Amino acid sequence: MSLLEEKSQNTTPISQLGEFGLIDHLTKNIKLKNENTIKGVGDDAAVIDMGDKYQLVSTDLLVEGVHFDLGYMPLKHLGYKSVAVNVSDICAMNGVAKQITVGLAMSNRFTIEALDELYAGIYLACEHYGVDLVGGDTTSSTSGLMISVTVLGEVEKENVVYRSGAKINDLVICTGDLGAAYLGLQLLNREKEMFNENPTMQPDLTGNDYVLKRQLKPEAGVKYITILKDLDIIPTSMIDISDGLSSEVLHLAKSSKVGITIYEDKIPVDYTTMNLANEFNMNPIVCALSGGEDYELLFTISQVHYDKFKKDADFTIVGYVTDASEGNNFIAKDGTSHPLTAQGWDAMKK
Ligand code: ADP
Numbered sequence: 511m512s513l514l515e516e517k518s519q520n521t522t523p524i525s526q527l528g529e530f531g532l533i534d535h536l537t538k539n540i541k542l543k544n545e546n547t548i549k550g551v552g553d554d555a556a557v558i559d560m561g562d563k564y565q566l567v568s569t570d571l572l573v574e575g576v577h578f579d580l581g582y583m584p585l586k587h588l589g590y591k592s593v594a595v596n597v598s599d600i601c602a603m604n605g606v607a608k609q610i611t612v613g614l615a616m617s618n619r620f621t622i623e624a625l626d627e628l629y630a631g632i633y634l635a636c637e638h639y640g641v642d643l644v645g646g647d648t649t650s651s652t653s654g655l656m657i658s659v660t661v662l663g664e665v666e667k668e669n670v671v672y673r674s675g676a677k678i679n680d681l682v683i684c685t686g687d688l689g690a691a692y693l694g695l696q697l698l699n700r701e702k703e704m705f706n707e708n709p710t711m712q713p714d715l716t717g718n719d720y721v722l723k724r725q726l727k728p729e730a731g732v733k734y735i736t737i738l739k740d741l742d743i744i745p746t747s748m749i750d751i752s753d754g755l756s757s758e759v760l761h762l763a764k765s766s767k768v769g770i771t772i773y774e775d776k777i778p779v780d781y782t783t784m785n786l787a788n789e790f791n792m793n794p795i796v797c798a799l800s801g802g803e804d805y806e807l808l809f810t811i812s813q814v815h816y817d818k819f820k821k822d823a824d825f826t827i828v829g830y831v832t833d834a835s836e837g838n839n840f841i842a843k844d845g846t847s848h849p850l851t852a853q854g855w856d857a858m859k860k
């Protein structure tokens with residue numbers, strides 16, 4: 511047996527761990543060395559003590575063929591989205607984004623004009639979110655485009671919110687609505703396939719502006735962070751919904767060492783999402799639970815704030831926090847209870 515063969519017998523495919531298992535595996539032995547590293551791996555952003563405030567740092571990597579398809583994703587939208595998804599992670603810490611750096615790798619099929627388009631989107635997002643582009647790195651790639659954005663943000667020390675602070679009996683609240691970005695993607699995929707079969711056909715995307723916008727030009731939940739501040743409410747825990755509601759509920763529950771119960775009939779889904787899901791023969795609630803890329807916020811608050819949220823269309827109470835022993839549960843419309851599983855968007859397992 512050659513050395514190589516011997517080695518290959520002891521190797522483990524990444525798929526055995528999945529994305530979150532892999533991160534865990536790679537980072538479980540980290541021992542933080544610096545006193546000012548307040549929070550390392552495990553939340554939406556790292557937290558660093560800057561004296562009077564906390565600095566927040568987060569990175570998101572978008573890869574052609576995995577996270578986007580340039581067949582239907584305009585480069586300007588891609589640039590915008592790559593910034594917005596990072597700002598979203600700063601929102602999830604109750605913070606404000608201030609700077610970004612941009613890492614770029616591209617193959618030689620990209621022209622200056624194409625990259626100008628990408629950067630037009632990046633600059634537009636920088637304007638919209640009030641962040642400065644302060645650096646990055648540029649290199650070539652043998653296979654398509656990769657964009658890695660790192661965002662720096664800040665938050666008053668007393669206002670920082672982690673995934674880990676949810677308390678028993680807290681309300682679980684979701685902003686906006688869910689499932690639309692996933693259905694936008696299904697729609698774009700369908701039109702692309704039809705176009706490939708018959709290139710003379712014009713895509714028919716009429717009446718679906720909302721789901722397309724949610725997929726192609728998602729926004730970070732900055733406005734919700736402002737509303738919470740105006741209401742003088744600091745959530746007990748928070749996360750952004752990038753991988754579908756179920757996955758994020760499980761993250762909050764695990765980090766906070768509690769259980770969470772959510773209700774099917776409370777999950778906010780826009781009527782255009784609902785209609786399109788029916789057209790695709792999909793269950794819109796499954797799209798909300800497992801779809802991903804909605805970039806809404808999911809947070810927990812004490813029940814004393816119930817009155818402030820019960821009638822606000824921007825915020826939906828989707829469930830409540832229980833003791834960990836009760837597990838994580840999904841109560842269907844017919845009243846039956848089901849254990850909530852992580853069918854979030856686990857890219858590596860797909
Ligand atoms: P989010 O969905 O909020 O972007 P992720 O699920 O991507 O968060 O990451 C979860 C945590 O793991 C974060 O704290 C992130 O910084 C960390 N993380 C992800 N990938 C790596 C890596 N390759 N090395 C070290 N830490 C990582």
Ligand code: MG
Nearest residue numbers: 554599750752
């Ligand atoms: Mg996040």
